[in-house]
Amino acid sequence: MEQEQEEQQISIITLVEKQKRGRHRYNIFLNEEYAFSVHEDILVKHRLAKGESVQLQELEKIIQDEERNNAYIKAIRVIGRRPHSSSELKRKLKESGYEPLIIDWVIEKLASQKYLNDEEFAKMWTDSRIISQKKGRNLVRQELQQKGIDKEFVKHAMENINPEDEIAGAMKIAQTKWKQTSGETFDKKRKTAAFLMRRGFTGAVVTKVLGQLSSGSSDEDFEILEDDFDD
Numbered sequence: 588m589e590q591e592q593e594e595q596q597i598s599i600i601t602l603v604e605k606q607k608r609g610r611h612r613y614n615i616f617l618n619e620e621y622a623f624s625v626h627e628d629i630l631v632k633h634r635l636a637k638g639e640s641v642q643l644q645e646l647e648k649i650i651q652d653e654e655r656n657n658a659y660i661k662a663i664r665v666i667g668r669r670p671h672s673s674s675e676l677k678r679k680l681k682e683s684g685y686e687p688l689i690i691d692w693v694i695e696k697l698a699s700q701k702y703l704n705d706e707e708f709a710k711m712w713t714d715s716r717i718i719s720q721k722k723g724r725n726l727v728r729q730e731l732q733q734k735g736i737d738k739e740f741v742k743h744a745m746e747n748i749n750p751e752d753e754i755a756g757a758m759k760i761a762q763t764k765w766k767q768t769s770g771e772t773f774d775k776k777r778k779t780a781a782f783l784m785r786r787g788f789t790g791a792v793v794t795k796v797l798g799q800l801s802s803g804s805s806d807e808d809f810e811i812l813e814d815d816f817d818d
Contacts, residue, residue: 596643598622603630603637617641625653626660658685658693666697672708673698674735709736709744717748721756724748726787757788757796765800772801 602616611627615635625635633649635641641649658680665671665679673694680690697703709731716722716730724745731741764782768775776797783793 598641598643598646600635600637600639600641603635623650623653625649626656629653629656654685654689655692658683658689659696661685662693662697663702666702670708670711671703672705672734672736673703676703705736706740706743709740710747713744713748717756718752721760721786723757723783723786723788723792724753725789729787753788754792754795757783757786757792758799760786761796761800776801 598617600615600617601619602614604614604616606612606614606624609624612624613627613630613635614624615622625633629635629649629652632652633645635649661683662676662680665676671679676697677690677694680693681687685693694703712731712734713724713727716727717724728741728745731744732738736744761779761783764779765775768778770778779800780793780797783796784790788796
């Protein structure tokens with residue numbers, strides 16, 4: 588009886604067929620019937636060739652490896668379009684229907700391969716936002732927190748911001764805003780300050796930039812508090 592049950596748990600690969608449209612994918616037929624498809628890497632790893640026998644336990648491992656491989660390829664495509672934090676990538680894989688254990692395996696593998704590094708991501712994201720997009724540290728900090736970056740990595744990224752880069756960015760967009768704003772000097776200062784605050788610049792940066800933009804006024808005229816502007 589036990590021998591009969593064991594025989595029922597063993598299947599024979601009767602056909603290995605390369606898919607016409609699926610690149611690097613193969614259809615596997617067990618006992619003359621289509622069973623599943625696998626990536627070429629899984630085919631080679633498990634030596635899936637015509638005439639080979641496959642036990643039920645081995646079949647479960649093949650399916651698991653195929654699921655892992657699919658999730659890994661999906662993740663590579665995602666981070667290939669643009670860098671992602673670990674939290675962002677987990678969310679996208681979950682949205683694609685992958686199980687938590689599969690997702691954790693992918694994240695761990697990518698981290699070991701240096702494709703995922705939240706500390707480096709935080710630094711790169713910060714540099715890009717400060718220098719290229721001319722945003723202030725308050726807004727950048729908020730963005731990193733929303734992306735699930737560890738608070739220590741966020742802190743380090745903020746500490747490594749070059750103050751001169753931040754002020755230069757604020758000055759450039761403030762000059763444009765100042766020229767586009769009509770009204771008396773007081774109104775121009777108020778609207779430009781509110782604009783800079785919304786871009787995430789600190790009160791100290793806003794004060795310094797406005798001081799340079801509006802010559803002939805005393806420093807007291809430019810004392811800015813973050814909660815002074817809500818328009």
